[in-house]
Amino acid sequence: MKAKVTKDCMGDRLCNNLCPEVFEYDEDELKSKVKFDEIPGEYKDLVRQAAEECGAHAIEIEED
Numbered sequence: 001m002k003a004k005v006t007k008d009c010m011g012d013r014l015c016n017n018l019c020p021e022v023f024e025y026d027e028d029e030l031k032s033k034v035k036f037d038e039i040p041g042e043y044k045d046l047v048r049q050a051a052e053e054c055g056a057h058a059i060e061i062e063e064d
């Protein structure tokens, strides 16, 4: 699984709070970003949840 945050991110950091192991806030770009190229198996469900809950629909997932 791959995931990325698009430019639509509004920076509310909801995903960072939900799964700080995967999402971090980029202070320069003022949006969140994904730390991994490939999402580790143990975080996949949380990443899917983050994508569903993101109010800006800014988390794009590419399933394997």
Ligand code: SF4
Pocket: 005, 008, 009, 010, 011, 012, 013, 014, 015, 016, 031, 032, 053, 054, 055, 056, 057, 058, 059
């Ligand atoms: S939940 Fe969505 S809008 Fe909020 S910081 Fe994460 S990607 Fe950005």
